[in-house]
Amino acid sequence: MSxxxxxxxxxxxxxxxxxxxxxxxxxxxxxxxxxxxxxSEGHTxxxxxxxxxxxxxxxxxxxxxxxxxxxxSEGHTxxxxxxxxxxxxxxxxxxxxxxxxxxxxSEGHTxxxxxxxxxxxxxxxxxxxxxxxxALCTSGACAEVLRSAERLQRWHRRRHLTLWACTxxxxxx
Numbered sequence: 219m220s221x222x223x224x225x226x227x228x229x230x231x232x233x234x235x236x237x238x239x240x241x242x243x244x245x246x247x248x249x250x251x252x253x254x255x256x257x258s259e260g261h262t263x264x265x266x267x268x269x270x271x272x273x274x275x276x277x278x279x280x281x282x283x284x285x286x287x288x289x290x291s292e293g294h295t296x297x298x299x300x301x302x303x304x305x306x307x308x309x310x311x312x313x314x315x316x317x318x319x320x321x322x323x324s325e326g327h328t329x330x331x332x333x334x335x336x337x338x339x340x341x342x343x344x345x346x347x348x349x350x351x352x353a354l355c356t357s358g359a360c361a362e363v364l365r366s367a368e369r370l371q372r373w374h375r376r377r378h379l380t381l382w383a384c385t386x387x388x389x390x391x
Contacts, residue, residue: 293327
């Protein structure tokens with residue numbers, strides 16, 4: 219639900235999104251752009267408007283989090299999908315090495331994890347402490363989705379390696 223304060227904040231931020239009128243996007247004290255803020259709150263329509271106005275989906279806040287990382291961490295699957303459709307980096311990491319899939323899994327957002335996996339998220343991506351999405355998963359359903367995807371990704375890797383070996387004439391694998 220939009221409030222007058224939110225509308226004012228959005229209007230102020232929108233006035234700076236055009237690359238032609240500002241050297242850099244307007245940012246809050248934490249370095250978040252209007253796009254990052256809207257994505258973190260799940261305001262998909264606002265995210266779409268900001269992207270149409272030229273907002274950079276790769277802009278980061280002071281923690282290195284992009285709009286897709288924020289949206290995934292909050293479980294805003296529709297917003298994540300829109301950002302990915304607009305070319306946002308699926309594997310972007312924040313300053314702690316956390317990707318959107320790692321954040322979504324650690325917060326138990328199963329639907330978001332499934333979307334990210336469908337889009338080719340790297341299950342082996344780890345944060346700065348060496349933990350991947352499965353290690354940080356907080357829900358049983360999310361863990362099951364990750365385990366199933368892990369088996370499928372391993373199968374595809376083996377299949378790819380087998381095909382590659384065959385093209386090189388290596389019949390003994």
